[in-house]
Amino acid sequence: MIAPKDIVLASKVSLLTYCHKHDLPIISSMGAGCKSDPTRIFIGDISSSTEDPLSRSTRRRLRALGVASGIPVVYSTEKPGPGKAQLLPLPEEEFQKGKVGEDAQGLKLGLSVYDVGYLVEEVYRGKSVLSGITTRLALVRWRKPEAGSTIKVDVEGQKNSIVRLGDLVCMTKEEANVHEREVVKGDKTPEQFYDEEIVELVESRLREEKSFEKYR
Incomplete structure (x- = not known):
């Protein structure tokens, strides 16, 4: 429905x-x-x-x-704030988009090219959250995913990659390579690898994306 x-x-x-x-x-x-x-x-x-x-x-x-x-x-441009009315979110199932075809094979990513455009342009203002550079941008997981949490099998022969908009941050390709090596595949947390100002900026953008989730 x-x-x-x-x-x-x-x-x-x-x-x-x-x-x-x-x-x-x-x-x-x-x-x-x-x-x-x-x-x-x-x-x-x-x-x-x-x-x-x-x-x-x-x-x-x-x-x-x-x-x-x-x-x-x-x-x-008025922002929501304490004491202001808020719209109630619809049930989560209303926001599930698309279906996995019965004949689909291989690995499918749970995000579309339009999701990528939304993240880069709307949430991260078209620039790296680390350096502010606007070229050679890439999306990368902000935190290391828990073991076994990134793949699920919905249909026989079909693997679906579990990645949500709130998992990703925008960096340059060079920054993303370092981040992936040290954080996503390494043993550091963002708090250990970046200074407090960067961590708070990223977390604020992720909170912002979360607050707009019910409108997508």
Whole structure:
């Protein structure tokens, strides 16, 4: 069963895509739920809207259809905080995407190319979380996974790699190679290998991604 919210978002994305590709003028409203500060309302291109879960989710789906910018939107930069109302998350099963085909063989990764784009562009702002460099980027596990926790077998002959968005961080390829050697495959924890400022920055980005999970 598809969640009503997912149907609404799919319809919104379909309409925006059609108007964009046919040069029809349109302006779209983004997330306003639980927002109360009118000074935080802005109008701008969807590619520049920030701190808005609906914008993120809409951008992610539009990007999958080949639309990265060119749609004006109304959005709020107001952040949730203590004492403010919050939207209740839907059940976890509503967010499970895709099915494993009965004839699939080999190893499948649980993330799509659009998930990768979302992580790099939205969560890590298109740069390495370690150095701020914007080129030669890669995603790598932040922590060493527990033994036996990375592979599951759903269908005979089909192995599925278990990796979640919240497991990954963005670094340059060179930094990722060092991190993988010392942390993912080595015997160090991030706290032992990096200074406190870097660890807190990464953890804050992972918490941020987690807070937006219910909107994807």
